[in-house]
Amino acid sequence: MKYRLKFIKGIKDFVLEDLQTNFTDKYTITSQTETTISFESDILDIDEFRTLKTVLHIALINDDGSISVERNLFKREWRKHLVPAGINPTLAYVMCKAGELSNEDIVMDPFCGGGTIPVTALLDFDVQKVLASDISSKAVSFTKQNFIEAKINKNKYSIFISDIKRLRIQKGYLTKVITNMPFGIRAGKHNKNMELYKAFINFSYSALTANGKVVAFTTEKILLLENIKDKFSIEKEIKIAQGGLYPSIFILKKI
Numbered sequence: 001m002k003y004r005l006k007f008i009k010g011i012k013d014f015v016l017e018d019l020q021t022n023f024t025d026k027y028t029i030t031s032q033t034e035t036t037i038s039f040e041s042d043i044l045d046i047d048e049f050r051t052l053k054t055v056l057h058i059a060l061i062n063d064d065g066s067i068s069v070e071r072n073l074f075k076r077e078w079r080k081h082l083v084p085a086g087i088n089p090t091l092a093y094v095m096c097k098a099g100e101l102s103n104e105d106i107v108m109d110p111f112c113g114g115g116t117i118p119v120t121a122l123l124d125f126d127v128q129k130v131l132a133s134d135i136s137s138k139a140v141s142f143t144k145q146n147f148i149e150a151k152i153n154k155n156k157y158s159i160f161i162s163d164i165k166r167l168r169i170q171k172g173y174l175t176k177v178i179t180n181m182p183f184g185i186r187a188g189k190h191n192k193n194m195e196l197y198k199a200f201i202n203f204s205y206s207a208l209t210a211n212g213k214v215v216a217f218t219t220e221k222i223l224l225l226e227n228i229k230d231k232f233s234i235e236k237e238i239k240i241a242q243g244g245l246y247p248s249i250f251i252l253k254k255i
């Protein structure tokens with residue numbers, strides 16, 4: 001059977017790892033581009049590939065190149081309530097993977113929107129605990145409802161309203177801060193983001209353990225990098241291309 005995967009530009013290494021982990025020797029790659037991988041496999045049922053968490057779409061391809069059967073793989077059953085600028089769940093998964101989340105982590109998303117990243121951290125990476133906050137009461141309510149949809153144990157999370165500029169957590173409590181930051185792409189928003197990015201870095205520095213890390217998704221690269229001086233260094237940058245924007249996932253470690 002011939003299959004073709006589609007994914008977001010910039011994350012191919014994660015898709016290859018996802019394929020390898022899930023289907024070790026059950027596939028042979030025949031061609032690749034920056035956003036597709038084609039492979040042959042004896043697996044007959046396309047739905048077996050639903051375990052791939054980094055993939056947007058899979059198609060079973062006929063010999064003439066036409067599509068026989070296809071599935072969207074980015075949808076998540078629990079994701080019933082979405083905020084504008086919500087992150088694609090495949091990118092949320094890649095962020096958690098890049099941040100090496102594990103069951104030892106206490107994680108926070110201080111711009112949680114609809115909660116896509118916190119739910120992914122708990123469901124797919126089994127982190128010890130998640131804190132999620134947002135300035136918007138609507139976003140917080142959406143996150144709470146998505147957590148209920150995902151049937152996550154209430155002892156594993158805490159969700160609350162907070163402006164990042166006022167957010168305070170016990171020093172050194174968190175092991176990872178992982179978030180999709182507000183992007184200031186529209187005129188007039190950029191200045192507001194200056195304050196917000198500064199507050200975000202100060203908060204993360206104080207709330208993280210000495211080995212703690214930030215995983216931040218943003219287009220505001222200069223703004224982020226201006227604010228990390230003396231506090232964090234860049235461990236890794238994963239460059240993404242999506243919908244005409246060029247955000248990156250930054251992994252920052254405390255200096």
Ligand SMILES: C[S@@+](CC[C@H](N)C(=O)[O-])C[C@H]1O[C@@H](n2cnc3c(N)ncnc32)[C@H](O)[C@@H]1O
Binds near residue numbers: 084136162179
């Ligand atoms: C890009 S969205 C996050 C989307 C989320 N990752 C998702 O998938 O649903 C950014 C969020 O930052 C929140 N936000 C903006 N300014 C804030 C502030 N000063 N403090 C806390 N949250 C803020 C917005 O309400 C919005 O929900």
